[in-house]
Amino acid sequence: MRKLAFFAPLAAALAVAAMAQAQTPTVNVTVGPELQRQIEKLGEREVNEQIDELKAEVGQALEHRYPGATANLVLVDLKPNRPTFEQIRQTPGLDPIRSVSIGGAAIKGEIVTADGQSRPVDFSYFSPNIRDVWGYGVWHDADRAFGRLGDQIEQGRF
Known part of the structure; x- marks a missing residue:
């Protein structure tokens, strides 16, 4: 009886873990051709970090x-x-603190639900003008774009 008392919770935990793993979503992100040409200027490491943030x-x-x-x-x-x-490395005159520009991101693609339905995604967010740039991070508006895309997915807009 003691063996059953040990294995029953273990079996239940394994079943829940298997169900959770089967329900894990997959996110594939590729870089568009225009952005591909800009990777050298922006830095490959930083672009890859932003791809990971989006994922x-x-x-x-x-x-x-x-x-x-x-x-x-x-x-x-x-x-x-x-x-x-x-x-900054390529253009030494840029100031990492005082140089500010309009940032953001544009994403296209599709979401394929578990039941096979395809939902198109076409989303972009960029600061409307330079006065609206209030973040201190290099990728503040891009992070905001990813967050807003996530919010819209959760709300079922995509």
Whole structure:
């Protein structure tokens, strides 16, 4: 009887873990051709970090709204609010603190739900003008774009 008392909770925990793993969403992100040409200027490491941020945000949103879904996204455009390390290295006159620009991101693609429905994604957010740039991070508006995309996915707009 003691063996059964040990194995029953273990079996239940393994079943729950298997169900959770089967429901984990998949997020695939590729870089659009225009952004591909700009990677050298922005810095490959920083662009890859932004791709990881996008994957994390969309993955979390899909987990809440569409468990088991797959998102196939294209990062069409990506603009920093402040110069990246690579931009500062290539253009020494840029000030990492006082140089500010309109930032944001544009994403296209589709979400394929677990039942096979395809939902198109076409989202972009850029600061409307330079006075609206209030963040201190290099990728503040891009992070805001990813967060807003995640919010809209959770609300079922995509």
